[in-house]
Amino acid sequence: MAISVSQIPHGDPNVDQLYAETRDLRLNGFLLFMVSDLVLFSSIIFAYLYLRNSGQGWPPPGFSRLDVAFAAFNSVVLFGSGVTMHFALENWKHGNFIKFANWMVATIVLGAGFLSGQGYEYWTLYQKMHVSWSGSGIFGASFFTLTGMHGFHVFAGVIYLTVLLLQATNGKYTQHKHFGLTAGTLYWHFVDVIWVLLFSIFYLF
Amino acid sequence: MAVAAAPTHGGGVADHIHPEPHSFIRRYIFSIDHKIIGIQYIVTAFLFMVMGGLLAELIRVQLMNHSGTFVKPDTFNELYSIHGSTMVWLVIIPLLTGGFGNFVFPLQIGARDVAFPWLNMLSFWIFPVAGLMLYSSFLMGAPVAGWTEYPPMSLLGGPGTSMWAAAIFLIGVSSTLTGINFLVTILKMRAPGMTFTRMPLFVWGQLATAPLLMIATTALGAALAALFIERQFGVPFFDPTRGGSPVLWQHMFWFYSHPAVYIMILPAFGMISEIFPTFARKPIFGYKMIAFSTVAIALLSFMVWAHHMFTSGMAPFLQLPFMILTMFIAIPTGIKIFSWVATLWGGKIHLTTSMMFAIGFIATFTFGGLTGVYLSAVPFDLHAHGTYFIVAHLHYVLVGGSLMAIFAGMYFWYPKMSGRIMNEFWGKVHFWLFFIGFNATFIPMHWLGLLGMPRRVAVYDPQFQFWNQFASISSFVMTAGILVFFINAIVSLRTGKKAGANPWGARTLEWQISSPPPYYNFKKVPAVLAAPYDFAEPLPYRGLEGELDPNVPAPVAAGH
Amino acid sequence: MNILSIEHYLAIIGAIIVTVVAIIALKNDWKTPGLENQVFKVMLGLLALGGVLSFFAAIGVLGNFGGKA
Numbered sequence: 001m002a003i004s005v006s007q008i009p010h011g012d013p014n015v016d017q018l019y020a021e022t023r024d025l026r027l028n029g030f031l032l033f034m035v036s037d038l039v040l041f042s043s044i045i046f047a048y049l050y051l052r053n054s055g056q057g058w059p060p061p062g063f064s065r066l067d068v069a070f071a072a073f074n075s076v077v078l079f080g081s082g083v084t085m086h087f088a089l090e091n092w093k094h095g096n097f098i099k100f101a102n103w104m105v106a107t108i109v110l111g112a113g114f115l116s117g118q119g120y121e122y123w124t125l126y127q128k129m130h131v132s133w134s135g136s137g138i139f140g141a142s143f144f145t146l147t148g149m150h151g152f153h154v155f156a157g158v159i160y161l162t163v164l165l166l167q168a169t170n171g172k173y174t175q176h177k178h179f180g181l182t183a184g185t186l187y188w189h190f191v192d193v194i195w196v197l198l199f200s201i202f203y204l205f
Numbered sequence: 206m207a208v209a210a211a212p213t214h215g216g217g218v219a220d221h222i223h224p225e226p227h228s229f230i231r232r233y234i235f236s237i238d239h240k241i242i243g244i245q246y247i248v249t250a251f252l253f254m255v256m257g258g259l260l261a262e263l264i265r266v267q268l269m270n271h272s273g274t275f276v277k278p279d280t281f282n283e284l285y286s287i288h289g290s291t292m293v294w295l296v297i298i299p300l301l302t303g304g305f306g307n308f309v310f311p312l313q314i315g316a317r318d319v320a321f322p323w324l325n326m327l328s329f330w331i332f333p334v335a336g337l338m339l340y341s342s343f344l345m346g347a348p349v350a351g352w353t354e355y356p357p358m359s360l361l362g363g364p365g366t367s368m369w370a371a372a373i374f375l376i377g378v379s380s381t382l383t384g385i386n387f388l389v390t391i392l393k394m395r396a397p398g399m400t401f402t403r404m405p406l407f408v409w410g411q412l413a414t415a416p417l418l419m420i421a422t423t424a425l426g427a428a429l430a431a432l433f434i435e436r437q438f439g440v441p442f443f444d445p446t447r448g449g450s451p452v453l454w455q456h457m458f459w460f461y462s463h464p465a466v467y468i469m470i471l472p473a474f475g476m477i478s479e480i481f482p483t484f485a486r487k488p489i490f491g492y493k494m495i496a497f498s499t500v501a502i503a504l505l506s507f508m509v510w511a512h513h514m515f516t517s518g519m520a521p522f523l524q525l526p527f528m529i530l531t532m533f534i535a536i537p538t539g540i541k542i543f544s545w546v547a548t549l550w551g552g553k554i555h556l557t558t559s560m561m562f563a564i565g566f567i568a569t570f571t572f573g574g575l576t577g578v579y580l581s582a583v584p585f586d587l588h589a590h591g592t593y594f595i596v597a598h599l600h601y602v603l604v605g606g607s608l609m610a611i612f613a614g615m616y617f618w619y620p621k622m623s624g625r626i627m628n629e630f631w632g633k634v635h636f637w638l639f640f641i642g643f644n645a646t647f648i649p650m651h652w653l654g655l656l657g658m659p660r661r662v663a664v665y666d667p668q669f670q671f672w673n674q675f676a677s678i679s680s681f682v683m684t685a686g687i688l689v690f691f692i693n694a695i696v697s698l699r700t701g702k703k704a705g706a707n708p709w710g711a712r713t714l715e716w717q718i719s720s721p722p723p724y725y726n727f728k729k730v731p732a733v734l735a736a737p738y739d740f741a742e743p744l745p746y747r748g749l750e751g752e753l754d755p756n757v758p759a760p761v762a763a764g765h
Numbered sequence: 766m767n768i769l770s771i772e773h774y775l776a777i778i779g780a781i782i783v784t785v786v787a788i789i790a791l792k793n794d795w796k797t798p799g800l801e802n803q804v805f806k807v808m809l810g811l812l813a814l815g816g817v818l819s820f821f822a823a824i825g826v827l828g829n830f831g832g833k834a
Contacts, residue, residue, distance in 0.1 A: 204822055
């Protein structure tokens with residue numbers, strides 16, 4: 001609805017340029033939210049690296065290295081879900097709802113698969129190697145805090161994507177107005193990319 | 206260039222007008238109007254300031270006597286811990302960002318509201334809840350390790366320490382949301398024609414502060430979460446007996462809290478930069494340099510945190526860069542000070558209360574800034590660390606800097622908020638009581654600190670007693686000044702002189718509309734042609750003609 | 766074929782697929798405008814990096830620091 005924008009004066013090239021740029025602000029807000037979430041992860045990662053380099057070597061005496069092969073498999077599951085999410089949004093933009101829904105379901109299943117994999121890994125660590133959150137010094141503390149925080153993000157993401165799929169099914173979004181889906185995709189990519197970092201610092205280097 | 210038609214937008218954009226709120230609750234309690242939220246912040250923060258000030262006076266009463274028997278030592282620890290936490294997180298940061306930020310800068314950029322009004326309301330309502338949580342920790346054994354809560358002391362403190370961590374975490378969430386909101390608003394919702402170099406300097410202050418709020422506060426949130434987890438679930442991060450590191454907390458804490466120092470001063474710099482040109486009737490000197498130095502300080506603030514930790518055991522080769530970077534901060538700060546003095550130079554100075562506080566700000570803040578340069582030097586810091594010299598320094602920058610600017614801003618923007626001017630006579634009484642009381646309280650603390658009186662102790666060596674008594678008595682004078690301010694602010698609501706739209710003859714956009722501004726802010730979003738500080742020129746705005754004309758109708762709310 | 770090697774092979778194959786698909790998607794999107802698409806491109810690039818890392822982890826090149834597994 002056109003309301004009360006002043007007459008833009010003539011002759012000043014700066015004047016209406018900024019106004020024309022004004023777009024949907026939610027995207028900017030959401031990106032900034034992701035930045036602050038990244039800082040949250042970075043701080044805990046800093047804490048982990050600080051503790052890891054505080055002297056006794058890593059893994060600390062008495063602990064064995066984490067199971068890299070299984071983690072690689074589980075990581076591939078999560079990274080794959082990022083790719084399927086990308087296809088889901090692409091198909092939505094092209095107006096292909098059936099394919100969108102299929103890729104969304106694939107993403108949600110892969111995300112849930114990653115969570116089960118992580119649950120299996122926790123269970124193995126706890127049962128076979130007696131590594132726990134509070135009882136295993138800084139090793140357990142940093143590992144379970146960081147992966148748990150990430151796992152919580154994945155869990156929230158799986159729920160978020162399910163809600164988005166239901167909303168899309170009920171016709172909340174159109175081919176051109178679908179900020180919710182964009183935000184969901186951004187969030188899911190964010191969770192994947194954080195895992196690239198966590199996977200590297202816990203399992204690889 | 207053709208006359209632009211009104212651009213069409215999606216949701217939540219610049220010319221979005223809220224419907225007029227009709228019920229009392231929607232208008233004054235759960236309001237989404239940035240002006241009401243700003244005033245809510247200010248009122249709540251001042252209420253917390255009464256609490257924090259009470260704690261401060263209890264501390265001073267205890268220190269009247271070297272063998273202090275007024276409260277038990279443990280209680281004394283609780284007093285200064287909660288006093289510091291209150292003043293930093295519940296008073297100064299909310300006043301400068303949520304309070305004045307919310308009220309003033311959307312008006313100054315010609316916006317109708319912030320980018321996310323509902324988020325703004327959420328930010329506000331988290332704040333009093335978190336404040337009450339912080340005070341509830343008194344009921345269960347409050348934190349005893351100061352506002353910095355260093356482990357291992359904070360791991361040993363009473364259950365209230367966990368409550369403290371939770372409360373400050375919530376405040377952090379509120380700050381982060383505010384930062385996101387402000388940043389998007391300033392970047393995306395400026396009136397047509399308002400380029401970066403045409404923004405008022407207060408907006409520059411908020412623009413530099415918003416990322417600090419967003420990034421630094423989140424880092425603190427991580428530290429607080431780790432402390433909470435360690436205390437409640439026994440997960441070792443900081444406990445050295447279980448492999449953790451107390452120094453890790455100091456890194457995480459100061460990585461936030463040093464930028465937080467600038468969260469508490471950059472908006473204040475912005476306020477001073479508005480007040481000086483207005484009351485000197487002169488363009489601000491060095492607009493671009495002030496704006497640039499604001500951003501430079503914000504960037505530097507992330508690189509200096511370890512100067513709080515020179516005595517915590519860090520490698521000497523790391524001390525040197527932190528020392529030098531810290532000294533660098535004096536450069537942009539000095540640029541500002543000299544620009545302000547040059548603004549006053551040859552100006553036609555109107556000595557209103559607001560202006561007196563602003564001039565007082567320069568004096569005390571420069572003093573506090575200079576002791577800051579002392580403290581950045583490692584050899585001096587090793588001597589002064591943990592003494593009353595630190596207490597004196599931080600109060601000079603936070604009270605003599607931030608709080609003085611807040612008072613200057615209160616006298617300056619109170620007419621815009623309420624439509625009435627605060628009583629000038631009692632304002633000057635407030636200024637002199639506060640200024641003299643403040644300096645007399647904190648100058649002796651420099652001497653006490655250099656003589657070696659440690660901070661955060663309930664009893665002390667008898668040789669320090671005279672200056673402690675002097676400081677305590679002076680602090681009562683300062684408190685009396687603040688009481689005068691509160692009474693003045695309340696009484697002036699009814700009896701103050703009617704302000705009109707622009708009582709100070711200021712030139713930024715908020716003064717060109719009626720006081721208090723209507724819920725939609727501007728009848729027409731104005732176009733901006735230049736920076737606002739040139740008093741020789743006509744006002745650099747177009748489209749404001751009907752603002753004060755009661756015959757021009759209010760704009761119609763879109764959509765809902 | 767024991768369970769360990771199945772997991773190895775799946776990881777290797779999956780990592781190759783993810784990397785290749787992410788790179789192709791990145792290439793297809795390379796010229797799309799808009800803020801969100803710039804972010805998507807960065808994310809896709811990092812996903813491809815993640816695929817590469819998982820590949821090297823699965824074939825046992827990376828992840829041999831510190832003590833024994």
